Amino acid sequence: MKTKEEIWELRLYIAGNTAKSQTALTNLKKYCEEHLKGKYVIEVIDLLIKPQLAEGDQILAVPTLVKKVPEPIRKIIGDLSNEEKVLVGLNIRPASK
Numbered sequence: 898m899k900t901k902e903e904i905w906e907l908r909l910y911i912a913g914n915t916a917k918s919q920t921a922l923t924n925l926k927k928y929c930e931e932h933l934k935g936k937y938v939i940e941v942i943d944l945l946i947k948p949q950l951a952e953g954d955q956i957l958a959v960p961t962l963v964k965k966v967p968e969p970i971r972k973i974i975g976d977l978s979n980e981e982k983v984l985v986g987l988n989i990r991p992a993s994k
Contacts, residue, residue: 905929905937905987906966912959913945917976921960924977932989964988 909925911918922941929937942950944959954963954972964971964987973986984990 902936903967905933905964906940907937907987908940908942908954908963908965910942910944910951910954910956910959910961910963913943918960920976920978921962924980924983925962928977928980928983928989932984962987 907925907929909922911921922939925939929939944951944956950956954961956963958974960974960976962973962977962983967988969988971986971988973983977983981990
């Protein structure tokens with residue numbers, strides 16, 4: 898019996914429509930399409946609109962990406978421009994030596 902593939906639940910916290918926020922979202926979508934095609938959901942949370950949501954994931958800086966599922970929960974801060982760091986940080990790819 899084949900097990901259903903897990904859907905990756907990713908949450909990107911931003912503060913307004915800034916260049917850094919846009920870069921982070923663009924990079925995240927690109928990596929997901931390349932490595933998790935059809936297996937991911939991205940939720941973007943603008944803390945200027947919903948600041949109370951920062952507390953739940955203990956967000957201290959923006960943009961911050963939070964991987965909720967699959968566990969373990971991981972956080973990556975910044976514009977996600979370093980693909981290797983993002984993929985390793987999300988456990989999509991093992992760290993290269």
